[in-house]
Amino acid sequence: MIPCQRHLFDLPDDVAYLNCAYMSPLMRSAVDAGTAALARKAHPWEITPDKFFTGSDEFRATAAQVLGCSADDVAIVPSASYGIATAARNLPVKKGQSILVLAEQFPSNYYPWQRLAEGTGGRLKIVAWPEDNDWTAAVLDSLTADVAIAALPQVQWASGGRLDLVRIGEACRKIGAALVLDLTQSLGALPSAWATCRMACSQISPSLPATSGCSGLIPWGFSTSRPNGRTGFRWKRIGFSAPTPAISQA
Ligand SMILES: Cc1ncc(COP(=O)(O)O)c(C=O)c1O
Secondary structure, X not given: OOOOOHHHEOOOXXXXXXXXXXXXXXXXXXXXXHHHHHXXXXXXXXXXXXXXXXXXXXXXXXXXXXXXXXXXXXXXXOOHHHHHHHHHHHOOOOOOOEEEEEOOOOHHHOHHHHHHHHHHOOEEEEEOOOOOOOHHHHHHHHOOOOEEEEEEEOEOOOOOOEOOHHHHHHHHHHHOOEEEEEOXXXXXXXXXXXXXXXXXXXXXXXXXXXXXXXXXXXXXXXXXXXXXXXXXXXXXXXXXXXXXXXXXXX
């Protein structure tokens, strides 16, 4: 148990706020960083081209250290759905193959796969809500040879049920399935989430974790991809508004 961290947040004494699954409070340090970023934009003439990417490059390098990959594998994305849609644009699915999702999965990690399945002749394979709430066992049962992509969260958002991503990652590697993770509800909230994500993703290529800033305690959306192996891919730097990117093959 960590000591009380209340001072890190702007929480009045008479408020006990527990509903982070709905929307998390920003830490004071995140509010300060956001305010500084807004103020910077008030003087755009001071943001010279050589300074345009410095903050984002620093962020990507720091995230890479925690995730055990290189800064080039990390992209800052405006939402979880953007990161996941990018994965869906780049991961191959053949006719008859399956994309595994959970029952009542968050829409950001559902609709891109539904569209991909429709467009490729693939099949959306939906893990039914297990009566005992053991999502790990239910996913492992469903990870059969037909699965090309497992698109999963670490925590099923509607039930709070946790998935053991290390065991699921091992099972994906055995069948050669890609692993795409929506970590919005866990990264920064579950103490083990970073390490678990690193372990799960180090076993598989390609693997792509994405997160959003709205729930959980990470105020930024970002995605990573692991470019090891023939099927790996690399993010291209997208400096300005662009359609959901196709990623160059590594
Ligand atoms: C599980 C989960 N994924 C993703 C999101 C946010 O998705 P997006 O960033 O695409 O809006 C939320 C927000 O509540 C969420 O609970």
